[in-house]
Amino acid sequence: MSYRKKIVELIIKSLNFGCDIFFYMKKIKYTLTFGLLFVFLCSFTGITEDVAAALKSGNAFKLSKFFQEKVDLTILDESDLISKLEAEQKLYAFFRENQPSNFEILHQGESKSGLEYTIGKLVTDNGNYRVSFYIKKTSNSEFIQQIIIDTE
Numbered sequence: 001m002s003y004r005k006k007i008v009e010l011i012i013k014s015l016n017f018g019c020d021i022f023f024y025m026k027k028i029k030y031t032l033t034f035g036l037l038f039v040f041l042c043s044f045t046g047i048t049e050d051v052a053a054a055l056k057s058g059n060a061f062k063l064s065k066f067f068q069e070k071v072d073l074t075i076l077d078e079s080d081l082i083s084k085l086e087a088e089q090k091l092y093a094f095f096r097e098n099q100p101s102n103f104e105i106l107h108q109g110e111s112k113s114g115l116e117y118t119i120g121k122l123v124t125d126n127g128n129y130r131v132s133f134y135i136k137k138t139s140n141s142e143f144i145q146q147i148i149i150d151t152e
Contacts, residue, residue, distance in 0.1 A: 047142045048108065048118055051133060055122055056103035058095035063144075064088035066135075072146040087147075094149065098124035103131070115145060121152065128152040 047066055054062035067084040075094050082090070102123040110116050115134045122129040134146040 046116070046137070047135060047144075048105075048116070051135075051144065052103050052105055052118070052120065055120070055131060056100055058100040060088050060091035060095055063091055066142075066144045068143045068145075071144060074146075074148040074150070076150060091147075098126045098129070100124050122149070 051063065051066055054060075054066075064084055064087060067087055069084055070081055071084060071087045072081050073079070073087045073090060075090060078090075100122055103120055104123075105118055105120045107119040108117065111134070115136055117132060117134045119130065119132045122131045128151075130148075130150050130152045132146075132148040132150075133144050135142055136145040
């Protein structure tokens with residue numbers, strides 16, 4: 001075999017090897033991109049999904065886990081800044097009178113003051129209610145600052 005043929009074969013092999021490396025690098029790039037995108041999207045859910053599940057099941061105790069010591073609670077025409085325990089008791093009474101069967105998130109966003117908000121529809125055996133809650137984020141936690149339950 002001549003040197004030219006050997007050189008040509010080596011060049012072809014190196015080109016094929018280069019294509020394999022390119023293929024694997026591209027695969028790694030896409031895997032990392034989709035992985036980071038997944039993590040990024042998951043970070044937006046925070047406590048919102050847990051709060052929605054607690055509303056759907058009418059579980060005032062679960063909902064109160066997301067309160068700080070004071071929460072701004074509005075149920076229909078009654079509004080006040082109350083303690084976590086009082087808010088849990090009022091929500092328990094509301095859910096006892098209006099047994100939820102579903103909660104559907106209609107809209108989410110962020111207010112100008114930096115609070116995340118969620119607006120949803122609470123379906124109960126006594127009718128539908130519009131529920132809004134505002135979540136405040138600190139450096140190491142998230143909590144509900146305000147909940148508003150109003151007739152739809």
